[in-house]
Amino acid sequence: xxxxxxxxxxxxxxxxxxxxxxxxxxxxxxxxxxxxxxxxxxxxxxxxxxxxxxxxxxxxxxxxxxxxxxxxxxxxxxxxxxxxxxxxxxxxxxxxxxxxxxxxxxxxxxxxxxxxxxxxxxxxxxxxxxxxx
Numbered sequence: 001x002x003x004x005x006x007x008x009x010x011x012x013x014x015x016x017x018x019x020x021x022x023x024x025x026x027x028x029x030x031x032x033x034x035x036x037x038x039x040x041x042x043x044x045x046x047x048x049x050x051x052x053x054x055x056x057x058x059x060x061x062x063x064x065x066x067x068x069x070x071x072x073x074x075x076x077x078x079x080x081x082x083x084x085x086x087x088x089x090x091x092x093x094x095x096x097x098x099x100x101x102x103x104x105x106x107x108x109x110x111x112x113x114x115x116x117x118x119x120x121x122x123x124x125x126x127x128x129x130x131x132x133x
Contacts, residue, residue: 001069003107004079008064011055020048024108033117047112058085058094067097070126077102078126080119099123 003022010019029041029050041050055062062085070078083098099122100114114122 001071001077003104003109004069004077004102005066007109008066008081012063014060016048016052019051020044022109023047024105024110027109028111030111030113031115031117032113032121033115037115038117057088059088061086064098068126070129072101072125072129075104077104078122078129080122080126083116101125 007019007022010016010022023044025044026042027044027047029047031038031041031050037050037054041047063083065082065084066079067082068078068080072078079100079102081098081100082095084093084095086093096116097119098114098116099119100112101118101122102109103111
């Protein structure tokens with residue numbers, strides 16, 4: 001949990017090197033859905049580029065606040081965070097929850113799955129985990 005807390009803090013501080021230091025070289029990012037940014041991205045460089053491209057669409061006021069962290073039975077960590085930002089091109093303010101599921105090896109993120117379209121499924125997964133505890 002501390003790895004993810006520091007990763008979110010680094011993003012909020014715009015310390016991209018520190019944020020990416022928490023990812024394994026062979027990390028895999030899975031973004032469900034059918035949007036332009038969906039797909040599977042492999043390797044630290046590709047994952048960093050995906051996040052860089054996505055975050056570049058927002059002004060510097062981009063901010064995340066972790067709302068919920070749930071350790072799942074398989075050892076992964078499910079995070080639901082509030083995402084607040086303003087579109088760089090449109091100026092439109094965005095405030096919505098986002099969900100990410102992280103898998104780890106040697107205190108590094110090896111796989112992550114999620115995004116805005118994953119929120120409903122992530123909430124269902126968290127509820128199922130709590131119901132069976």
